[in-house]
Amino acid sequence: xxxxxxxxxxxxxxxERTSTEISIALDxxxxxxxxxxxxxxxxxxxxGDPLGNKWVILxxxxxxxxxxxxxxxxxxRTELDGSFxxxxxAASPPEDLKVVFKGLYGYAGSESEVVSAKK
Numbered sequence: 001x002x003x004x005x006x007x008x009x010x011x012x013x014x015x016e017r018t019s020t021e022i023s024i025a026l027d028x029x030x031x032x033x034x035x036x037x038x039x040x041x042x043x044x045x046x047x048g049d050p051l052g053n054k055w056v057i058l059x060x061x062x063x064x065x066x067x068x069x070x071x072x073x074x075x076x077r078t079e080l081d082g083s084f085x086x087x088x089x090a091a092s093p094p095e096d097l098k099v100v101f102k103g104l105y106g107y108a109g110s111e112s113e114v115v116s117a118k119k
Contacts, residue, residue, distance in 0.1 A: 017108040019046040022056070022099050024112035031117050033094075039086040041112060043078050043101055050082025051107065057100045058086045062093045070098060094118040 024041040031037035039058060043051045055077055059070035078084045084099070096114050103109030 017103065017106055019108050020044065020051060020101055020103070020110040021046060022101060022110050022112035024097075024099055024115055026115055026117055031088075033118055034090050035118075036090045036092075037088050037117060039088065039097055039099065039115070039117075041084055041099055042082045043084065043110075044082050045107070050078075050080075051101075052078050052080035052082055054078045054082075054101060054104060054107075056084050057102070059098050059100055061096045070096075073097075088117065092118070 020043060022041055022043050024039065027038045027040055028035070043054055043056055045051065055075055057072060058074045058076075060073045061067065061070055074086055076084055076086060086099075094117065096116050096119075098114045099112040101107075101110050
């Protein structure tokens with residue numbers, strides 16, 4: 001007797017993901033050459049709920065780089081209130097910066113606006 005076994009499985013669920021947003025600011029707002037500064041902001045859902053304990057990435061285009069071509073610079077975790085902070089030393093070059101959240105489980109990825117420092 002020959003038996004045929006049919007099997008069906010769902011390999012990936014097409015699950016809806018909550019959209020996210022990232023605020024970004026420089027402190028001080030317009031750092032000068034040879035001045036240290038911080039990049040601060042908050043990761044939150046589109047409904048305004050903060051997303052704590054999530055990885056966010058700081059990306060940069062340094063002076064002389066291809067315009068619009070961002071490269072990994074640093075990574076940090078958000079605080080419970082969704083806030084984050086990155087430090088840039090006085091020796092950092094003029095650069096454009098943005099913060100990226102790649103997404104995780106039920107949350108979609110997002111990117112902040114681009115801010116310019118020391119330009």
